[in-house]
Amino acid sequence: MNSNKIKKYIFPLLLLICVVSISVHYLVPIYLQSNMMGEFNKGVFSNKKGHELHPKLFVADMHADVxxxxxxxxxxxxxxxxxxxxxxxxxxxxxxxxxxxKAPKSMNINKTDDSGLDRITPLSIVQGWPIQSWFSLFSRAVHQISRLKKWESRSKNQLMIIRSRKDMRDFIELKTFQKKMVAAIIGLEGAHALEKDLIKLKVLFQEGLRVLGLTHFFDNAVAGSAHGVKKGGLTKFGKEVIERANKYGIIFDLSHLSEKASFEVIKLSKKPVINTHTGLRGKCKNERNISDELAKAVAETGGIIGIGFWPTATCGQTTKSIVDMIKYATELVGVEHVGLGSDFDGTVKTPIDSSSMKSITSELIVAGYSNEDIAKIMGGNLKEFFLKYLP
Ligand SMILES: [Zn+2]
Structure with missing residues (x-):
């Protein structure tokens, strides 16, 4: 090809590359989000009592992947x-x-190994995350925290990252005259992001990490997952992670952790433990949900169980099925130990999004709960928990 011909083609080619890149950057994530997380029905379920009570509540959700x-x-x-x-x-x-x-392509609740394609890798590339985060799980964690910090600084005091009991007290005070303020607490879903390095736990803690989930869908260097291949307990490194996290005052999240490792963490944790998003097997039997024995053990530490909003957690697809699971949980472990664990934006389909939390309040009224108990379940329990147990 002579140079004139090259010139003739180069501009349209560059233009095409630009158009394709921009389309992939914007459209693929939107396509994925719309398809994987469409809601079953978008309406708000509301009754008169729920409508009146909901604005007075401190509503807290224990798990979202936004x-x-x-x-x-x-x-x-x-x-x-x-x-x-x-x-x-x-x-x-x-x-x-x-x-x-990290989210291996073969992800399933019964037996997942972490070989094969990791879905977060193409997502991080397509979304234009920093290049190091294409290769490093730790960098992905740092990047996500930096996104939240940017949101906080852009929010004009409407979003506040909470790192301590004092922050929590300040937030509650500010909230009395800045009604729209939202508190944010940073959690991690899987300690594989530490890349077997305790220094990285220190960095994440300094960056604001306060809730640590040890595994996600697969066994890692820290512990066995409830959906892993071996489903074992804590490893030697895992025990070191617990010890160090105890020193920092980090709270452990038992979600996705194997039953064996969960009981080990309960023994080793200096603070009550939580389970940010789950259902209970006694009502909805599958490997994603925790046993009733484990739920009782979490409650005995003084911890809270966040009831999930998606079908595997509740064995249903409606706000009523969420409240049926809440009812089962409160009857099993007591109303003080139950909260909301939506798993919003976690590639799950839920009957509502965060704008429609009033539906849960209204369903709790239908289920016969008192206003005091509804306030506890909808977020009061979690508020008290963080006031007591954050560093
Ligand atoms: Zn999860």
Whole structure:
């Protein structure tokens, strides 16, 4: 080809590359979010009592994966589950923002190994994350925390990252005259993001990590997953992680952890433990949900169990099925130990998004709960927990 011909083709080719890159960057994540997390029905279920009570509640949700998605946090989106306008519309006062760093393609609740394609790798490339995060799970965690910090600084005091009991007290005070404020607590879904390095735990703690989930869908260097191949206990390195996290005052999240490792963590943790998103096997039997014995053990530590909103957690697809599971849990472990664990934006389909939390309040009224108990379940328990147990 002579140079004139090259010149003739080079501009259209560059233009095509630009158009394709921009389309992939914007459209693929939106396509994934719309398809994987469409809601079953978008309406809010509300009754008169729920409508009156909900605005008075401190609503808290224990698990959302919105940091994974490059979505405008300040616009009201019509896909996915969480953004600031929808949190405020749903009167959510506190959200645990959970960091996901690896999701093997073969992911399933019964037996997942971590070989094969990791879905977060193409997602991080397509979404234009920093290059080091394409290769490092730790960098993915750091990147997601930095996104939350940017949101906080852009939010004009509407979003506040909570790192301590003092922050929590300050937030509650500020909230009395800044009604729309939302508190954010940073959680990690799987200690594989530590890349077998305790220094990285220190860095994440300094960055604001306060809730540590040890595994996700697969066994890692720290412990066995409930959905892993071996489903074993804590490893030697895992025990070192527990010891160090205890020193920092980090709270352990038993979600996705094998039953064996869960009981080991309960023994070793200096603080009560939580399970941010789950169902209970006694009512909905599958490997994603925890046994009733484990639920009781979590409650005995003084911890809280966040009831999930998706079908595997509740064996249903409606807000009523969520409340049926809440009812089962409160009857088993007591109303003080139950909260909400939506798993919003965690590639699950839920009957509502964060704007429609009023539906849960209204369903709890139908289920016969008193206003005091509804306040506890909807977030009061978690508020008291963090006031007591954050560093
Ligand atoms: Zn999860």
């Amino acid at each position: 940091l994974l998605w490059e979505r405008d946090f300040f616009s009201r989106n019509d896909y996915g589950h969480v953004d600031l306008p929808r949190l405020q519309e749903g009167n959510v006062s506190l959200q645990i923002f959970t960091i996901v760093t």
